[in-house]
Amino acid sequence: MGEAVVEGFEPYEEGPDFTSERVVLSSAGCIRIVSRVQDHEARVALALSESPGVPGGEGWELLDSVSYRPVYGGLLEVWGPTSGAASPAASPMEVWGQAVAPGEPVLELDPGSTYRVQVWAKGRHDSAERFDAALRAGTDAPQQGLESYVIVFTSDGDQESPRPRPATTRLERSTARLGKPPLNMRG
Incomplete structure (x- = not known):
């Protein structure tokens, strides 16, 4: 899942540390969950909560708790690693x-807040084996229902809201990229 890049913001190129062996990877503008099954559709619910807590349902396990701070406008979108933007569930x-x-x-999310994120999973303990x-x-391997996730965001502090960079002219962008103005724009 990643934050929608808002026009005027510099895109972050920071990627997660895939060598960390962590299941939940947080980087600038993005939270990734490493699934145990390569080819399937996981069900995901996103939630804002006043306080982190222990779920009351059977079969849910806490995978990890990570910090997150909005770096753009705060709009998080669920994405698949190869399938693009997620679709709403059918049921x-x-x-x-x-x-x-x-x-x-x-x-x-409020871009002026920082968050503690709890990632809960169900069905993950034996999803690869199933x-x-x-x-x-x-038989056809199941494509759905192997893993479900609940990702709970709890505000845990404040930050200065990220701001878009000031608008620049074509001359300013070219000069910044080339170190000097293009020939046709030199005075």
Whole structure:
């Protein structure tokens, strides 16, 4: 999941540390979850909470808790690693004993806040084994329902809201890139 880049902001090129062996990777403008199954559709619910807590539902495990600070405008979007933007679920998802209605896979954060993020998972402990067993049995491996995630954002501080860079002219951009104005713009 990543923050939508807002026009006027410099895109961050910082990537996650995939060598860390962590399941949840946080970097500028992005939170990644390393799945145990390569080819499937995970169900994801995003939530804002007043305080982090322990879920009341069976089968949910806390994967990790990471820090996050908005770097653009605060609009988070769920993305697949190769499939692009996520689609709303076809049916409700049960989260901690409550049905969560399908909705757009986005969450609007306050760009003036920092967040503690808890990532909860269900079905992950044996998802790879269930996927492999279906392949060995010659049946179609399940594409859905192998893993579900709830990502809970809790405000834990303030920051200065990120601001877009000032607008620049073509001459200023060219001069910055080339070190001097293009020939046709020299005075």
